[in-house]
Amino acid sequence: MQIGLLFIDALEYSIVSEYDTVSADVQHEEEIPEDHPRYQDLITRHRIENGVEKGITHLQGMHAEGRGSAFDYLLGEETIPSADAAERVAAAHLLLAEQPVLSINGNVAALVPGEMVALADAVDADLEVNLFNRTPERIEAIAEHLREHGAEDVKGLTADARIPNLDHQRAKVDADGIYAADVVVVPLEDGDRAEALQEMEKTEIVIDLNPLSRSPQVAEVPIVDNIIRAVPNMTVHAEELATASEDELRAIIEEFDRERALEAAEERIRNGV
Numbered sequence: 654m655q656i657g658l659l660f661i662d663a664l665e666y667s668i669v670s671e672y673d674t675v676s677a678d679v680q681h682e683e684e685i686p687e688d689h690p691r692y693q694d695l696i697t698r699h700r701i702e703n704g705v706e707k708g709i710t711h712l713q714g715m716h717a718e719g720r721g722s723a724f725d726y727l728l729g730e731e732t733i734p735s736a737d738a739a740e741r742v743a744a745a746h747l748l749l750a751e752q753p754v755l756s757i758n759g760n761v762a763a764l765v766p767g768e769m770v771a772l773a774d775a776v777d778a779d780l781e782v783n784l785f786n787r788t789p790e791r792i793e794a795i796a797e798h799l800r801e802h803g804a805e806d807v808k809g810l811t812a813d814a815r816i817p818n819l820d821h822q823r824a825k826v827d828a829d830g831i832y833a834a835d836v837v838v839v840p841l842e843d844g845d846r847a848e849a850l851q852e853m854e855k856t857e858i859v860i861d862l863n864p865l866s867r868s869p870q871v872a873e874v875p876i877v878d879n880i881i882r883a884v885p886n887m888t889v890h891a892e893e894l895a896t897a898s899e900d901e902l903r904a905i906i907e908e909f910d911r912e913r914a915l916e917a918a919e920e921r922i923r924n925g926v
């Protein structure tokens with residue numbers, strides 16, 4: 654009996670110690686040497702791990718991150734020219750929009766909270782938390798995390814409207830947010846909501862490293878790039894285009910060929926060119 658208890662104590666101690674070690678690692682992202690060849694990928698993994706620890710990111714977010722990371726490796730871990738062009742087109746859409754909304758899930762909140770706030774400021778968009786694995790605790794934790802990064806108003810907590818033809822938690826949206834939006838940025842998620850939003854005739858900007866995923870396949874503007882690079886670059890483009898006329902913005906949108914952008918990303922991944 655005594656030995657059994659000692660064993661349990663030891664086991665508990667080892668679990669706690671291991672957890673502490675993990676926490677210590679996660680809290681010291683700056684300890685990763687900047688000249689490490691996989692620096693950005695290591696930082697990204699740490700942010701997701703940290704997000705899980707804080708109750709912001711779902712554990713399944715790690716799987717999504719792993720998938721993204723594999724595609725990014727094949728893309729050369731850089732913003733390819735077609736993605737840069739798509740990010741400029743996305744900025745033009747957001748500047749022309751009457752009611753643009755940036756959708757935030759647990760991975761997005763962990764990876765680019767301040768960058769999403771900066772993009773929202775640059776194009777006068779709302780931020781809305783929208784989750785596949787929706788719980789009140791995660792919604793609130795993500796909203797608070799965004800507020801800590803400078804967001805004044807975070808939507809998604811009211812959830813008083815539903816996206817038609819979508820049979821899961823991501824259908825829950827705010828009536829004055831995603832439901833009413835004309836342009837929605839949809840990063841890192843499965844294609845079913847992208848399809849449902851398209852049926853609502855919204856302009857969709859999807860950020861996803863896998864050009865074969867359903868969401869970029871249905872998006873008006875598919876951005877095949879790591880969100881860590883894509884969002885700050887969209888903000889740079891938005892700031893550069895802030896004084897452009899409506900005609901100039903429309904011309905940028907008109908020139909964009911979504912099929913070619915998807916093909917260019919696939920070509921880079923398959924053949925490295």
Ligand SMILES: Nc1ncnc2c1ncn2[C@@H]1O[C@H](COP(=O)(O)OP(=O)(O)OP(=O)(O)O)[C@@H](O)[C@H]1O
Pocket residue numbers: 717718719720721722724764840841842843844845860861862863865866867868869878879880881
């Ligand atoms: N940092 C990142 N930046 C951009 N995209 C990412 C990042 N991390 C993960 N992703 C992408 O996010 C997506 C995660 O969503 P999920 O796994 O649900 O998509 P999926 O099953 O491929 O969806 P579907 O094919 O239905 O669109 C993956 O396509 C993955 O490549």
Ligand SMILES: CC(C)(COP(=O)(O)O)[C@@H](O)C(=O)O
Pocket residue numbers: 710711713714715717758759760783784785786787841842843
């Ligand atoms: C894990 C996630 C990428 C996001 O999940 P959440 O933060 O709950 O919207 C999900 O869409 C998935 O692919 O499984």
Ligand code: BAL
Pocket residue numbers: 785842843844845
């Ligand atoms: N990939 C399954 C969760 C989602 O719809 O995003």
